[in-house]
Amino acid sequence: xxxxxxxxxxxxxxxxxxxxxxxxxxxxxxxxxxxxxxxxxxxxxxxxxxxxxxxxxxxxxxxxxxxxxxxxxxxxxxxxxxxxxxxxxxxxxxxxxxxxxxxxxxxxxxxxxxxxxxxxxxxxxxxxx
Amino acid sequence: xxxxxxxxxxxxxxxxxxxxxxxxxxxxxxxxxxxxxxxxxxxxxxxxxxxxxxxxxxxxxxxxxxxxxxxxxxxxxxxxxxxxxxxxxxxxxxxxxxxxxxxxxxxxxxxxxxxxxxxxxxxxxxxxxxxxxxxxxxxxxxxxxxxxxxxxxxxxxxxxxxxxxxxxxxxxxxxxxxxxx
Numbered sequence: 001x002x003x004x005x006x007x008x009x010x011x012x013x014x015x016x017x018x019x020x021x022x023x024x025x026x027x028x029x030x031x032x033x034x035x036x037x038x039x040x041x042x043x044x045x046x047x048x049x050x051x052x053x054x055x056x057x058x059x060x061x062x063x064x065x066x067x068x069x070x071x072x073x074x075x076x077x078x079x080x081x082x083x084x085x086x087x088x089x090x091x092x093x094x095x096x097x098x099x100x101x102x103x104x105x106x107x108x109x110x111x112x113x114x115x116x117x118x119x120x121x122x123x124x125x126x127x128x129x
Numbered sequence: 130x131x132x133x134x135x136x137x138x139x140x141x142x143x144x145x146x147x148x149x150x151x152x153x154x155x156x157x158x159x160x161x162x163x164x165x166x167x168x169x170x171x172x173x174x175x176x177x178x179x180x181x182x183x184x185x186x187x188x189x190x191x192x193x194x195x196x197x198x199x200x201x202x203x204x205x206x207x208x209x210x211x212x213x214x215x216x217x218x219x220x221x222x223x224x225x226x227x228x229x230x231x232x233x234x235x236x237x238x239x240x241x242x243x244x245x246x247x248x249x250x251x252x253x254x255x256x257x258x259x260x261x262x263x264x265x266x267x268x269x270x271x272x273x274x275x276x277x278x279x280x281x282x283x284x285x286x287x288x289x290x291x292x293x294x295x296x297x298x299x300x301x302x303x304x305x306x307x308x309x310x
Contacts (some may be wrong), residue, residue: 034176042184123196
């Protein structure tokens with residue numbers, strides 16, 4: 001915003017770690033409790049989006065985020081394929097757990113980068129001003 | 130019982146959001162609407178959906194709407210004067226005109242941004258991104274605007290009612306190619 005508010009910037013600075021912690025909690029605990037990759041990723045993206053309200057500068061690196069999103073997308077496709085076709089024997093409990101947590105984590109990071117890209121694309125490049 | 134109360138609150142919030150005059154206030158009501166609706170999802174036993182609705186509905190869309198409103202609000206006015214020697218007289222005469230125009234735009238919830246330019250009007254119209262370009266010559270005031278801008282109609286009406294005695298010509302240009310960001 002044009003007139004930055006000191007209160008908002010201080011308070012969001014205080015809140016960042018907690019939002020991040022909550023997002024990672026939702027992602028990593030998604031297989032057992034409500035939540036999961038998508039919701040946690042959206043929480044993580046809200047960190048970047050509130051950062052825009054505090055200091056609207058262009059120092060965020062969209063290109064890196066785009067590469068990260070593409071890599072994560074390939075990982076999301078490849079990992080279940082390997083998981084399904086690699087072992088023919090019955091999957092143990094621990095393997096399933098790691099699979100779920102890892103998939104949630106990948107999806108969460110991908111959703112986070114996707115939301116951030118959409119938002120900053122919109123905020124900086126669309127609409128002419 | 131609790132569900133009914135919150136469902137009625139939802140309907141009330143939706144109606145209020147539709148009927149507010151200021152867009153920014155409507156966005157805030159919409160955020161409250163999604164918060165209440167996420168609580169209703171929680172009451173119906175869908176915590177997963179409730180989390181998604183609370184985050185996307187009340188955080189991300191609210192911020193997105195606010196950014197969109199802010200982008201649309203900055204209204205840049207280019208002002209080029211080619212009166213020559215009698216500038217002082219016209220500038221005094223004209224500053225009230227510009228001030229009134231700015232006050233009118235502020236009243237319509239916009240942020241006017243006035244840019245004085247010494248460049249000839251043709252280059253401004255060709256090259257700059259403007260919402261209004263005002264060219265002041267000896268007798269006439271030429272106002273250039275973008276044809277797709279719906280605010281231009283209101284500006285025209287305002288100018289005709291208040292400054293009918295001045296020679297004001299309004300020209301609607303097509304959206305230029307370099308106006309794309």
